[in-house]
Amino acid sequence: AASASVFLYNAFPWIGILPFGKHQQLFKNAAEVYDFLHELIERVSENRKPQSPRHFVDAYLDEMDCNENDPESTYSRENLIFSVGELIIAGTETTTNVLRWALLFMALYPNIQGQVQKEIDLVIGPNKMPALEEKCKMPYTEAVLHEVLRFCNIAPLGIFHATSKDTVxxxxxxxxxTTVITNLYSVHFDEKYWSNPEVFFPERFLDSSGQFVKKDAFIPFSLGK
Known part of the structure; x- marks a missing residue:
């Protein structure tokens, strides 16, 4: 989803009229994903009981039923397919890529890996699952994850937007x-905001007392609405 070919097609959609090029493979892949999602939705919606939703698909279908006589309703099977697709891409692809980068950096920097392991063992221990409320108790681990996101730039151009009104x-x-493309890579490696940005340095997200501090220039996914 974040390949150069996809970004190029999003930036210049007129490329789609060309009978050759990597975008043709993109169209083929998109059609296969569409069919897969259609089958997935059919499978998970089996034995559905209206107004007793078990998950997102059931809830969406309930809304479709409630709005079937509304000519302005945007609830449709096609939009459901695209919504499920976006949930998969945004909820799994990004997480998977970040974890891959995190594993790479842990292998490259065993000293950082050791500090993360020590903090996790101290706060969570070996015998229980992590809980969200423990996140604030692990500032170094949080700093490492933020530095991974800053450094790897999993979505370097973010999501394309358009201006809703004239602006300056x-x-x-x-x-x-006007189509607006945010170059997140340039922000994350701008020396105006980051000291030695080409160096993997989690401590940049910690204050003098070792507590986590989020930076205004940290925008790993996108900007705007």
Whole structure:
């Protein structure tokens, strides 16, 4: 989903009219994913009881039923398929990629790995599952994860947006409807905000007392609405 071919097609959709190129494989892959999601939705919605949702698909189908006579309703089978697809991409692909990068950095920097392991053992221990409330008790681990996200740039150009009205940014006039691409890579490696940005250094997210501090220039996914 974050390949160069996808970004190129999103930036220049007119490429789709060309009968050759990597975008044709993209279309083929998209069709296969569409069919897979359709089958998945059919399977998980079997034995569905209206107004007794077991999961997102059931709840969405309930809303479809409630709005079937509304001509302006956006609830449809096609939108359900795309919504499930977005949940999979945003909820699994990003997490998987970040974990791969994290494992790589732990292998490259065993001293950092040791500090993370020590903190996890101290706060969570070996015999229980981690809980969300323990997150604030592990500032170093939190700093490492943030540094992984800053360094790996899993979505370097974020999600493409468009201006909802005429606006001016730093003296540049941007008309309504203009496509806006945020270069997150440039922000995460800008020396104005990060000291030695090419160095993997989790401590940049810690204050003098070792507590986690989030940076304003940390935008790992995107900007805007």
């Amino acid at each position: 940014v730093r003296g540049y006039s941007i008309p309504e409807g």
